[in-house]
Amino acid sequence: MNIQKTMLQAIEEELQRQVARLNQPRTSRFYEMLTYHMGWTGEGAGSEATGKRIRPLLVLLTTAACNVNENLDSDTSTSPYWLRAVGGAAAVELVHNFSLVHDDIQDNSDKRRGRHTVWVKWGAPMAINAGDALFVIANQAITGLIEHYPADVVVKAATILNDTCLDLTRGQFLDMSYEERNDLNIEDYWPMVSGKTSALLSACTHIGAVLGNADEAGQEAYRLFGYHLGLAFQVQDDILGIWGNEAITGKSAASDLVEGKNSLPILYALGKHGKFAQRWNQGPITADEVKTVAAQLEAEGGRSYAGEVSEKETQKALAYLEKANPHGVAGETMLELANMLLKRNQ
Amino acid sequence: MNIQKTMLQAIEEELQRQVARLNQPRTSRFYEMLTYHMGWTGEGAGSEATGKRIRPLLVLLTTAACNVNENLDSDTSTSPYWLRAVGGAAAVELVHNFSLVHDDIQDNSDKRRGRHTVWVKWGAPMAINAGDALFVIANQAITGLIEHYPADVVVKAATILNDTCLDLTRGQFLDMSYEERNDLNIEDYWPMVSGKTSALLSACTHIGAVLGNADEAGQEAYRLFGYHLGLAFQVQDDILGIWGNEAITGKSAASDLVEGKNSLPILYALGKHGKFAQRWNQGPITADEVKTVAAQLEAEGGRSYAGEVSEKETQKALAYLEKANPHGVAGETMLELANMLLKRNQ
Numbered sequence: 001m002n003i004q005k006t007m008l009q010a011i012e013e014e015l016q017r018q019v020a021r022l023n024q025p026r027t028s029r030f031y032e033m034l035t036y037h038m039g040w041t042g043e044g045a046g047s048e049a050t051g052k053r054i055r056p057l058l059v060l061l062t063t064a065a066c067n068v069n070e071n072l073d074s075d076t077s078t079s080p081y082w083l084r085a086v087g088g089a090a091a092v093e094l095v096h097n098f099s100l101v102h103d104d105i106q107d108n109s110d111k112r113r114g115r116h117t118v119w120v121k122w123g124a125p126m127a128i129n130a131g132d133a134l135f136v137i138a139n140q141a142i143t144g145l146i147e148h149y150p151a152d153v154v155v156k157a158a159t160i161l162n163d164t165c166l167d168l169t170r171g172q173f174l175d176m177s178y179e180e181r182n183d184l185n186i187e188d189y190w191p192m193v194s195g196k197t198s199a200l201l202s203a204c205t206h207i208g209a210v211l212g213n214a215d216e217a218g219q220e221a222y223r224l225f226g227y228h229l230g231l232a233f234q235v236q237d238d239i240l241g242i243w244g245n246e247a248i249t250g251k252s253a254a255s256d257l258v259e260g261k262n263s264l265p266i267l268y269a270l271g272k273h274g275k276f277a278q279r280w281n282q283g284p285i286t287a288d289e290v291k292t293v294a295a296q297l298e299a300e301g302g303r304s305y306a307g308e309v310s311e312k313e314t315q316k317a318l319a320y321l322e323k324a325n326p327h328g329v330a331g332e333t334m335l336e337l338a339n340m341l342l343k344r345n346q
Numbered sequence: 347m348n349i350q351k352t353m354l355q356a357i358e359e360e361l362q363r364q365v366a367r368l369n370q371p372r373t374s375r376f377y378e379m380l381t382y383h384m385g386w387t388g389e390g391a392g393s394e395a396t397g398k399r400i401r402p403l404l405v406l407l408t409t410a411a412c413n414v415n416e417n418l419d420s421d422t423s424t425s426p427y428w429l430r431a432v433g434g435a436a437a438v439e440l441v442h443n444f445s446l447v448h449d450d451i452q453d454n455s456d457k458r459r460g461r462h463t464v465w466v467k468w469g470a471p472m473a474i475n476a477g478d479a480l481f482v483i484a485n486q487a488i489t490g491l492i493e494h495y496p497a498d499v500v501v502k503a504a505t506i507l508n509d510t511c512l513d514l515t516r517g518q519f520l521d522m523s524y525e526e527r528n529d530l531n532i533e534d535y536w537p538m539v540s541g542k543t544s545a546l547l548s549a550c551t552h553i554g555a556v557l558g559n560a561d562e563a564g565q566e567a568y569r570l571f572g573y574h575l576g577l578a579f580q581v582q583d584d585i586l587g588i589w590g591n592e593a594i595t596g597k598s599a600a601s602d603l604v605e606g607k608n609s610l611p612i613l614y615a616l617g618k619h620g621k622f623a624q625r626w627n628q629g630p631i632t633a634d635e636v637k638t639v640a641a642q643l644e645a646e647g648g649r650s651y652a653g654e655v656s657e658k659e660t661q662k663a664l665a666y667l668e669k670a671n672p673h674g675v676a677g678e679t680m681l682e683l684a685n686m687l688l689k690r691n692q
Contacts, residue, residue: 021512022512022516026516026520026537027516027519027520029519029523030515030516030519030523102474102475102478105470105471105474106470106471106474106475107471124451124452124470125451125452125453125522126519126522128448128451128452128474128477129448129452129515129518129519129522132448132481132511132515132518133512133515135478135481136508136511136512136515137512139485139504139508139511140505140508140509140512143501143504143505143508146501146505150497151496151497151498151500151501152497154497154501155489155492155497155500155501158485158489158504159486159489159492162482162485162486162489163486165478165482165485166367166368166479166482166483166486169376169475169478169479169482170368170370170372170373170376172475172478173373173375173376173472173475174372174373176471176472176475177375177376191372
């Protein structure tokens with residue numbers, strides 16, 4: 001079994017172990033909300049429903065890549081070096097999922113990964129509480145690292161996670177407050193997206209490095225790798241949300257143009273006050289208009305600008321990864337994962 | 347200045363310092379939501395709006411009461427012994443307030459302490475996020491204790507807080523799920539109220555004892571003091587919610603009978619399947635009916651039963667407090683606070 005599969009299996013087991021804290025007679029329905037959201041139970045349960053677990057994978061790959069002496073792992077009589085960090089990996093995935101459950105209520109989204117969202121199935125009050133519980137369990141997972149790490153390392157990991165969570169709430173605030181504004185431009189993009197995407201990815205590599213016992217310089221290089229990886233990934237995602245196959249063809253309703261998302265190409269063009277901005281400010285774009293409006297946005301430079309930004313952030317990310325100097329198979333796998341995330345051919 | 351006033355001032359300053367993490371140009375409206383909820387800004391700001399800060403006070407009194415050598419505090423050149431625990435005190439108050447913000451959305455309550463609730467002023471999506479932020483800041487306050495405590499003490503305090511928060515979500519789940527049931531009885535009361543009230547009060551005295559460097563037996567005695575104090579207080583509150591002056595007189599709409607609250611006297615009588623249960627199961631009780639229904643409930647033993655339970659829990663609480671053997675002025679003040687909470691004359 002390759003390292004990625006071994007890690008994904010360990011992550012899933014740890015997530016299940018953590019969430020099982022609610023598996024008690026009187027709270028079985030509460031537990032069910034969480035196992036449903038995590039993709040393990042209910043309609044459409046399975047690998048499609050769980051998501052790719054990229055964030056916790058990034059934690060464990062980072063921890064493993066910090067292990068200079070890879071031979072430690074070839075001794076099959078002992079657990080792999082990275083396994084003791086699995087609580088940290090579970091914590092970031094639980095934070096991610098807590099934010100999804102609350103996001104879906106806030107955005108009034110009725111589907112996630114093709115399945116009904118928690119609030120649709122159990123109502124908003126229960127879904128708020130289910131999200132809160134995922135957040136609490138994330139915190140329990142991180143402090144639970146005390147079983148395997150010295151207390152000062154646990155406090156450091158928990159501090160990184162907490163700071164990241166505050167960034168997430170800031171990003172969410174900005175995202176929601178932008179809905180009421182019609183004076184947005186490119187300047188408004190970075191504070192929002194730093195909170196919403198990059199903060200958590202940078203927490204993954206930062207926590208992974210702390211749990212891998214990297215020195216200060218190594219921790220900083222991994223942190224910045226995750227941060228710029230997150231930005232590059234988000235901008236790529238913004239481009240695909242308008243010019244990707246799904247967005248431009250049959251499923252036009254899935255286009256960020258229809259959803260009115262404040263993505264980078266759009267904020268860039270809004271600042272230009274051209275034809276695109278004029279149409280955008282007139283009200284919601286329909287599925288029928290998607291092709292024309294996307295073409296207009298491309299003509300005004302939104303696509304090429306975002307492409308340049310994505311490339312620049314990708315280069316930064318890869319430079320920091322090189323500086324971090326990840327070791328062994330984990331290091332190679334991490335580079336593959338980064339390239340996959342950024343839709344790049346190596 | 348007496349110790350209680352000094353502590354309350356330190357608590358308020360620490361809370362403001364913690365919440366100021368969001369005091370940044372782009373998030374000033376977000377920051378405003380939190381300062382409004384905490385009672386510092388906006389309509390009706392002031393001591394009426396902040397609440398009594400009983401929970402953080404209990405943390406600091408416990409820490410101070412663990413200090414065998416009270417003379418340390420009489421040296422005015424140094425900070426008082428309890429001051430380094432103020433981050434832990436702020437953390438429990440922030441958890442309490444996070445749960446209030448989410449509660450108000452879940453219960454559709456438009457007023458809290460006579461002021462509009464956060465979701466009424468800024469909408470539910472923003473209020474969910476504001477509650478999340480208060481919770482994050484609570485976690486930051488507890489890990490921030492690393493400035494004054496060894497890492498293992500910080501991890502212990504954070505673990506207690508996290509476990510408590512999971513109890514809170516369990517209690518909240520039960521409370522909400524009871525609304526759909528009509529087969530409730532006294533057995534259903536304890537699991538709900540343990541999570542909703544006692545868990546946090548027991549966390550206050552437990553964390554206070556950990557931060558006061560009490561030994562294991564001392565920590566356990568303080569924890570159980572807080573736990574039974576919480577139960578006794580809740581049952582007292584349940585009694586006042588039906589037979590208190592406010593509930594029975596002019597403001598009858600404030601009666602738990604009208605609000606349909608699953609409080610102890612009510613669950614007791616529901617299990618008796620008498621006239622009260624019959625009326626209760628027929629639908630909402632109006633303000634006009636309050637006096638009659640309260641009298642019926644009293645006749646069926648709901649009031650005397652709750653009174654006995656409250657007295658029993660009070661005795662347990664006081665026995666554990668005696669066992670904990672709190673020292674000095676802080677110890678005396680803690681006993682006064684407990685008696686005040688339990689509406690007892692000493």
